[in-house]
Amino acid sequence: MLGIAYPVFQGGMAWVADASLAAAVSNAGGLGLISAINAGTEAVRSEIRKCREMTDKPFGVNIMLQAPNVAEIAEMVVEEGVKILTTGAGSPAKYMPLWKEAGIKVIPVVASVALALKMQQIGADAVVAEGGESGGHVGELHTMPLVPQVVDALDIPVVAAGGICDGRGVAAAFMLGADAVQVGTRFLVAEECNVHQAYKDKILRATDISTTVTGKSLGHPVRSLKTPFSKSLAKMESDPTTSPEDIMAFGTGALRKAVQEGDDNGSYMAGECAGMVKKAESAKEIVEDLILGAERVIENMLKERMNYE
Numbered sequence: 001m002l003g004i005a006y007p008v009f010q011g012g013m014a015w016v017a018d019a020s021l022a023a024a025v026s027n028a029g030g031l032g033l034i035s036a037i038n039a040g041t042e043a044v045r046s047e048i049r050k051c052r053e054m055t056d057k058p059f060g061v062n063i064m065l066q067a068p069n070v071a072e073i074a075e076m077v078v079e080e081g082v083k084i085l086t087t088g089a090g091s092p093a094k095y096m097p098l099w100k101e102a103g104i105k106v107i108p109v110v111a112s113v114a115l116a117l118k119m120q121q122i123g124a125d126a127v128v129a130e131g132g133e134s135g136g137h138v139g140e141l142h143t144m145p146l147v148p149q150v151v152d153a154l155d156i157p158v159v160a161a162g163g164i165c166d167g168r169g170v171a172a173a174f175m176l177g178a179d180a181v182q183v184g185t186r187f188l189v190a191e192e193c194n195v196h197q198a199y200k201d202k203i204l205r206a207t208d209i210s211t212t213v214t215g216k217s218l219g220h221p222v223r224s225l226k227t228p229f230s231k232s233l234a235k236m237e238s239d240p241t242t243s244p245e246d247i248m249a250f251g252t253g254a255l256r257k258a259v260q261e262g263d264d265n266g267s268y269m270a271g272e273c274a275g276m277v278k279k280a281e282s283a284k285e286i287v288e289d290l291i292l293g294a295e296r297v298i299e300n301m302l303k304e305r306m307n308y309e
Contacts, residue, residue: 001125001157002084002105003058005029006291008170009128009159010283011184012036012062012086013136013269015259016195019047023054024192024283029291032059032283033086041072048080060084060105065092078102086128089137091115093122107159111139116150116158124156128182131162135185135271138162138213138223144176151177165273167293171301174294183290185271189280198262202227206274215251218244225268229254 010017010025012033022032032055034047044061051059061082063073066089074095077085085092085099088109092099099106100123109128110116116127129150131143139146143162151158160178164170165186173181187193189200202225212230215222217237224230233251236242251267258266281289 002031004031006287007159007180008287008290009033009086009161009180009182010187011134011161011182012060012088013184013188014064015256016188016193017062018194019050019054020192020194021187021190021283022047022059023051024190025187025287026051026055026057026059028282028284028287029057030283030287031084032057033062034059036061036063036070036073036077037067041069041076044073045076045080048077048082058084060086060107062086062088063092064088065090074098077104091118091122092124096123109161110150111141111146113146113149113153116154120154120156126157126159126179127154128159128161129178130182131160132213132223133163133272134161135211135223135269135274138221143173147173147176147178163271163273165271165276167290167295167297169273170290170294171297174298181290183286185274186277186286187283188270189277190283190286191280192283195259196262199258199268200280202268203270203274203277204280206270206277208272208275210274211270211272218247222267222269223271225270225274227266227268228264229258229267 006029008030010032012035014035014037017035022034025032036044084105086107105125107126108119109130129147131146132138147160157179159180159182160173161182164181170181188203212226213221213223214233236247254267257263258268
């Protein structure tokens with residue numbers, strides 16, 4: 001449907017997913033995605049054009065629907081001839097007629113069966129079923145129970161996301177009925193990823209208990225690495241004298257600080273699989289390891305079953 005060689009999406013991580021990373025993933029056979037929250041509409045337009053110069057393979061744009069400039073972005077991607085979109089933080093229903101007329105494949109991120117069904121009804125071409133193990137904004141359900149329920153409910157393809165970091169996770173997603181996977185955290189340490197080295201170092205040092213979820217009191221839970229920032233934010237949330245406005249103000253710009261400056265007062269968004277990321281590699285090496293690793297797992301499973309029978 002998308003013209004990609006391998007069923008691997010790179011997460012459209014805000015302030016992270018730029019032309020460099022997206023082109024590298026697309027050149028490796030996956031689907032590279034550019035985040036539409038990178039410093040304004042014209043900056044995103046520039047990244048799209050850069051990406052087109054760096055790859056002749058399919059790539060897409062991830063649009064956060066709560067962004068203040070979302071209407072501009074919605075028009076701009078049509079102007080730039082983008083053919084694949086993923087969306088998050090709401091329903092893209094308002095923009096679907098525009099995008100479908102332009103021949104764009106629209107793939108919303110969903111965190112529940114109910115939302116997945118709504119997306120199918122408004123004409124989505126596929127959905128990304130993202131569990132709470134993922135980095136960034138998360139829902140209540142987790143990948144293992146979410147994906148098969150979405151698969152059973154829908155007639156369109158399902159992309160599994162949340163905690164998928166190696167071939168074992170890819171194989172598991174396929175066993176749950178997914179048609180593809182989306183991976184974010186592992187691509188943070190890709191050689192072509194332009195996040196600050198401090199961000200990469202924190203991912204590489206992470207363990208199984210290195211992430212936490214903050215923002216629940218605001219209705220916007222976010223999974224990130226445990227840092228002075230996340231600890232301070234959690235403390236503010238537990239203090240009844242701290243207003244939601246103060247908490248929001250404290251968190252504003254925190255992801256950009258982490259990505260661009262490596263500041264400990266930034267938000268280092270990462271999934272629960274961060275502890276599995278052990279080395280920096282090229283995007284090509286990551287994509288190939290995900291696919292070849294999944295093939296090995298499935299082949300070994302089939303061999304063991306044949307021996308058992």
